Amino acid sequence: MPRSRLPEQSPRPKPKAPSKALAQPASAGVALPAPAVESLHDEPNVLDLAQAGDHQAFAQLYSLHKKRIYSLCLRMVGNVAEAEDLTQEAFLQLHRKISTFRGDSAFSTWLHRLAVNVVLMRLRKKGLSVISLDEAMEPAPEERPGRSFGAPDLTLAGVIDRMALQNAVASLPTGYRIIFVLHDIEGYEHNEIATMLECSIGNSKSQLHKARLKLRDALRTYPRQEERR
Numbered sequence: 001m002p003r004s005r006l007p008e009q010s011p012r013p014k015p016k017a018p019s020k021a022l023a024q025p026a027s028a029g030v031a032l033p034a035p036a037v038e039s040l041h042d043e044p045n046v047l048d049l050a051q052a053g054d055h056q057a058f059a060q061l062y063s064l065h066k067k068r069i070y071s072l073c074l075r076m077v078g079n080v081a082e083a084e085d086l087t088q089e090a091f092l093q094l095h096r097k098i099s100t101f102r103g104d105s106a107f108s109t110w111l112h113r114l115a116v117n118v119v120l121m122r123l124r125k126k127g128l129s130v131i132s133l134d135e136a137m138e139p140a141p142e143e144r145p146g147r148s149f150g151a152p153d154l155t156l157a158g159v160i161d162r163m164a165l166q167n168a169v170a171s172l173p174t175g176y177r178i179i180f181v182l183h184d185i186e187g188y189e190h191n192e193i194a195t196m197l198e199c200s201i202g203n204s205k206s207q208l209h210k211a212r213l214k215l216r217d218a219l220r221t222y223p224r225q226e227e228r229r
Helices: 040-051 055-077 080-100 107-125 162-170 174-185 190-197 201-228
Strands: none
Touching: 040 055, 040 080, 055 080, 055 107, 055 174, 080 107, 107 174, 107 190, 162 174, 162 201, 174 190, 174 201, 190 201
């Protein structure tokens, strides 16, 4: 018997190549990589993943915050190698303590305070006092700084040469430098600084005043030093 002929079928269209987003679908039990963090607005979801133990999410938090934490450490200690070491230590502490973050403040604020504490602990371990010896006692009433000492210093704020200011800050004694950085650069209030450094508010104000005076003197001599070169 003659074979029955099958009806002719039109050729099937070739399947489209999967897009990059779907090229590697997640299989059961395989976690997809965390989305890249491009700004602080993307941070909350990645923060949740990091708190749950996602190492890639933690790496993204590190990438987002490392520059600011390094800048803070460098200003506080005035040494590049030590600042790099302290930055690593701060993020090690973050890795240990990230699960304790409860969202009472912004994560960046919480991390910033953690880094400050890491620096202060290192200075204390090295035997360096974060309060200058001449400020160990509460200043006498006639020596106590007035309210203007807690206000922005217009002379220093108007300095154009940032490198000169950075060098002058790095040359300050440890106690003066720490308080100047915390108050005038990082924006902490004197009561917060007093708590962190375990000193009185009067000590904090007095050291800030003296730090500004030393910076003014250093900056006055800067143009003369440049002229000699």
